[in-house]
Amino acid sequence: xKYSTVLASSALMAVASAHTWIxxxxxxxxxxxxxxxxxxxxxxxxxxxxxxxxxxxxxxxDKNLACNINGDIPVAKTIDVPDGAExxxxxxxxxxxPKDDILDKSHVGPVTAWMSPTxxxxxxxxxxxxxxxxxxxxxxxxxxxIANRGKQTxxxxxxxxxxxxxxxxxxxxxxxxxxxxxxxxxxQLYMECVQIRITGSGATPLxxxxxxxxxxxxxxxxxxxxxxxxxxxxxxxxxxxFTGGAGGAAPAGNDAKxxxxxxxxxxxxxxxxxxxxxxxxxxxxxxxxxxxxxVNDSCNxxxxxxxxxxxxVTVKATPAPGGxxxxxxxxxxxxxxxxxxxxxxxxxxxxxxxxxxxYSQCT
Numbered sequence: 001x002k003y004s005t006v007l008a009s010s011a012l013m014a015v016a017s018a019h020t021w022i023x024x025x026x027x028x029x030x031x032x033x034x035x036x037x038x039x040x041x042x043x044x045x046x047x048x049x050x051x052x053x054x055x056x057x058x059x060x061x062d063k064n065l066a067c068n069i070n071g072d073i074p075v076a077k078t079i080d081v082p083d084g085a086e087x088x089x090x091x092x093x094x095x096x097x098p099k100d101d102i103l104d105k106s107h108v109g110p111v112t113a114w115m116s117p118t119x120x121x122x123x124x125x126x127x128x129x130x131x132x133x134x135x136x137x138x139x140x141x142x143x144x145x146i147a148n149r150g151k152q153t154x155x156x157x158x159x160x161x162x163x164x165x166x167x168x169x170x171x172x173x174x175x176x177x178x179x180x181x182x183x184x185x186x187x188q189l190y191m192e193c194v195q196i197r198i199t200g201s202g203a204t205p206l207x208x209x210x211x212x213x214x215x216x217x218x219x220x221x222x223x224x225x226x227x228x229x230x231x232x233x234x235x236x237x238x239x240x241x242f243t244g245g246a247g248g249a250a251p252a253g254n255d256a257k258x259x260x261x262x263x264x265x266x267x268x269x270x271x272x273x274x275x276x277x278x279x280x281x282x283x284x285x286x287x288x289x290x291x292x293x294x295v296n297d298s299c300n301x302x303x304x305x306x307x308x309x310x311x312x313v314t315v316k317a318t319p320a321p322g323g324x325x326x327x328x329x330x331x332x333x334x335x336x337x338x339x340x341x342x343x344x345x346x347x348x349x350x351x352x353x354x355x356x357x358x359y360s361q362c363t
Contacts, residue, residue: 019054020103020150022169022192023096025079026088032079035194039095047077049166049193054093056173056188058181060223065213066122067168067193078118078195081167083202084158084244089113089169089194091150102150103142107173107188108227110134110236111141113154115206118164118195127168128209129241130157134222135234142171157244159202167194168212172237178226180218187223210239329362 023036025047035047038054051068064071081087092100111133116126131154133141145152152169171190179185215238216223222237328347329335335344335352346352346362353362 019056020091020093020171020190021051021054022048022089022194023092024048024090025167025194026090027079027081028085034096035077035079037075044076046075047079047195049073049075049195051192054190056190058186058188060181060216060218061213063213065189065191066116066127067166068191071191071193072121074118075195078164078197080199081156081196083156083160083162083198083200085156087113087154087156087167089152089167091145091152091169091171098149100150102146103171103173105143105146106175107171108140108142109172109174109177109187110222110234111145111152112170112172112236112238113152114168114170114212115156115165116168116209117206118166120166122166122168122193122212125211126209127212127215128206129239130154130243132236132238132241134236135231142173145171155243156198157204157242159204159244160198160200161202161205162198162200164195164197165206167196168192169194172223174225174227177224178228180224182218186218187225204244207242215239335362 021036021038023039024034025032032047033045034041035045036050037043037046037048038050049067049071051064051070057065057068059065066072090096091102093102094100112129113131114127114129116122116128120126133144135141168191173188173190175188176185177187181187218224220235220237222235225234327343328345329343329350329352330347335342335346336354344352350362
């Protein structure tokens, strides 16, 4: 799939309606009421740990990455959730309102859900992913989130032992993920934690998890990803979801999972494979386009140090020639990686740099 320059242009203008946060939840179809003090409710009614604003975080080692800024501060309420229940986390841009725009459509990316024991307060190797949605059928999870009016729907693992847990919703927006945070761009992460109490007769403890921050690395294929290029799948970063059941365990880290929404029919992986890595064609010469204004979308009211221009994100992609003698690759194009069969020869002035075992790029 190739995202057009329409999306690129939209990203240039997506400032006013870009950001989003969680306001409320429902359990098995029962609305729990607004649980965020950002909506002006009394603090005694709050069950969402509310950050200072709806801006994303970009530094992958930020200590606030677990539950956002102020996410280590408990709130008054904890909502009851039976094990195996269907839960909906409700995201809004500004406030709970039928006319709210939820999230700018340019902010495409995966949507995930996580759990950890409340007693940990989110610190340590305690986070277990329980649901994920990435890119499938030409649509991103965020496309579906917007279409569903901000409703992120998933199930709590069946049989989980009763107790108090933090339930973490997360969106990774990829509209600036073609480069890194250190270069003024990078993936943007939105997250909040809801205080829940699992009820029922389950006896399965939450398995060992991963640390947040720590689970994501700057050059993970699903963190450094060009949504404006040619791709057929997307590798959701982080461990594979734990869904419950006897003997279930959550693989820790990126290397323990087949990443993301791999094409149907791929053989089951018994060892780490690049199945979910982006199936990216060799990039041709970028199409020149008029320069745009800098995107004021780092969400801390700081302009990006590098202006976003369409000639940086618009790619005229062609099928990769077979073998290493199939022509030269333009700067920023893929030139290697596990399973890659295209040319490894970069255009004059560029070198093929290994970013990880699945992806090398002309830089």
